[in-house]
Amino acid sequence: MTGLNSSCGACKFLRRRCTNECIFAPYFSYEHATTHFSAVHKVFGASNVSKLLSCLPVLERTDAAITVAYEALARMHDPVYGCVSHIFSLQQQIACLMEEIEVIENQMANRAVDICNNPYLFTQSNIDQSVPILDSEIAAVDQISEIYLDSGIIERLLQELDQD
Numbered sequence: 001m002t003g004l005n006s007s008c009g010a011c012k013f014l015r016r017r018c019t020n021e022c023i024f025a026p027y028f029s030y031e032h033a034t035t036h037f038s039a040v041h042k043v044f045g046a047s048n049v050s051k052l053l054s055c056l057p058v059l060e061r062t063d064a065a066i067t068v069a070y071e072a073l074a075r076m077h078d079p080v081y082g083c084v085s086h087i088f089s090l091q092q093q094i095a096c097l098m099e100e101i102e103v104i105e106n107q108m109a110n111r112a113v114d115i116c117n118n119p120y121l122f123t124q125s126n127i128d129q130s131v132p133i134l135d136s137e138i139a140a141v142d143q144i145s146e147i148y149l150d151s152g153i154i155e156r157l158l159q160e161l162d163q164d
């Protein structure tokens, strides 16, 4: 139960009184919980999710509830593929970014070999010319790494699903 007079999102959706023993209350008491639980109920059924949560150790229930809500929202958005289409899209992005990283790493390795094979490149004027190119390559690798490692990607996907 979220407060003296407030029910969790699941109980609001199910139009029932939320009690201290409510299995959903710890995991469906946030702003859009009622909407999310509506999708959970349509896709999995409230009773099945209740049984699922009851069977799990308490420490694993939060992850399970988030996963069930995410999968339900994805299934509402894409009834055929559900979250698989998102996973496939993310895998494609990763593959493209890995290819870009490989290309840039090869360019950097070739440049390093060029510098080793051509000592005249170490003269100050040539170093001055080559540094901006290396910096831009390093910046590109950093940029791709940031995109790849961006931990907000899941939150953004959830927001996208909410908006549909």
Ligand SMILES: [Zn+2]
Pocket: 001, 007, 008, 009, 010, 011, 012, 017, 018, 019, 022, 023, 024, 025
């Ligand atoms: Zn409740």
